[in-house]
Amino acid sequence: MGPHPAVAAIRLAVRRTLAELAAEAGVSPSEPVRAPRTAPPAQAAPLPALATTATVPGTLIGNARRHPSGLPRTPAAPGSPLVLVAVSGGADSMALATATAFEAPKLGLRVGAVTVDHGLQDGSAERAEQVAVRLRELGLDPVEAVAVHVGREGGPENAAREARYAALDSAAERHGALAVLLGHTRDDQAETVLLGLARGSGARSLAGMPAQKGRYRRPLLELDRAATRQACTAQSIPVWDDPHNADPAYTRSRVRHEVLPVLEKHLGGGVVEALARTARLFRDDADALDQWAALAEQDLRGPDGALDVGKLSELPPAVRRRVLRRAALRAGCPAGDLFARHLETVDSLVTGWRGQGPLHLPGGVEAVRRCGTLVFRRQGD
Secondary structure (H helix, E strand, O other): OOOOHHHHHHHHHHHHHHHHHHHHHOOOOOOOOOOOOOOOOOOOOOOOOOOOOOOOOOOOOOOOOEOOOOOEOOOOOOOOOEEEEEOOOOHHHHHHHHHHHHHHHHHOOEEEEEEEEOOOOOOHHHHHHHHHHHHHHOOOOOEEEEEOOOOOOOOHHHHHHHHHHHHHHHHHHHHOOOEEEOOOOHHHHHHHHHHHHHOOOOHHHHOOOOOEEOOEEOOOOOOOHHHHHHHHHHOOOOOOOOHHHHOOOOHHHHHHHHHHHHHHHHHOOOHHHHHHHHHHHHHHHHHHHHHHHHHHHHHHEOOOOOEEHHHHHOOOHHHHHHHHHHHHHHHOOOHHHOOHHHHHHHHHHHHOOOOOOOEEEOOOEEEEEEOOEEEEEEOOO
């Protein structure tokens, strides 16, 4: 009898991502090795704080011993390329970690994990360590529980995200990881598109989260959130539901529990799938426009980095603003603080200039028009 359909779907999605990574690293799939007959594996100690759906079977999985499916797993050889999984303890990331532990050894990859303690709730350090213990019992190695300091810049959600990614980047560098897998699902993608739409963002924001960006991969973007919970239940994998995900103080939580249900009710089912499809279409368009802007910038940027205003004015607005964004980022504008309204104002220096002075942008950058060129520079330079 095969695995539960949700388990099979998640494993397939993970297998595709891992196969791409193994090919990029030049790794050959591991030959199947029959595990020797040994005494039954030790029973795992219960973790009541995490067990929300079922008790945990006394089996170890992934790199080393045995998966909940009952199939033995042979570890990848020491020194094999390492893939890290970012795990919060929720159903999405636990389903991802479990599937990765099952699939990676067959492709000659090692699997580790990082769980981040944001320090925003009582008992968060203990909970992060519990998640780490559970992951080690699943056979992932190395596993780290990393505490971070969450600032206030950009709001609590953005600050937590920045701290989390900084911790993941640091762990990936420290361990020489080939990639970091994230458990975002199709539901997360739909929420991201709605947030971008509400904020009046451009096509790149409406394109949502990419399946791949740098070292980060999102294998589950084509699967819904319900599938990850079903997979955890089917395998008796304990999960932890973060109360922040249901807290209306957070914008994403309101979108998840208030906005999307209303849209589903009044527009009919399939809103999440439609929004995710919209993200894919916007991403194709945005990628094409970004390529056009990169080529155009090479043609109109002088040796000193100044942009030719005459050539800029001939570009379609969508391409021109992308060129302006690239130049602003190069000068030092933080990507997360540079919004469409900033670029519209800078664009006026090209299309509606009346002698106005420098425009101040985030990160202490200013844009100024002089002698037929547009210059981005640090204030005071």
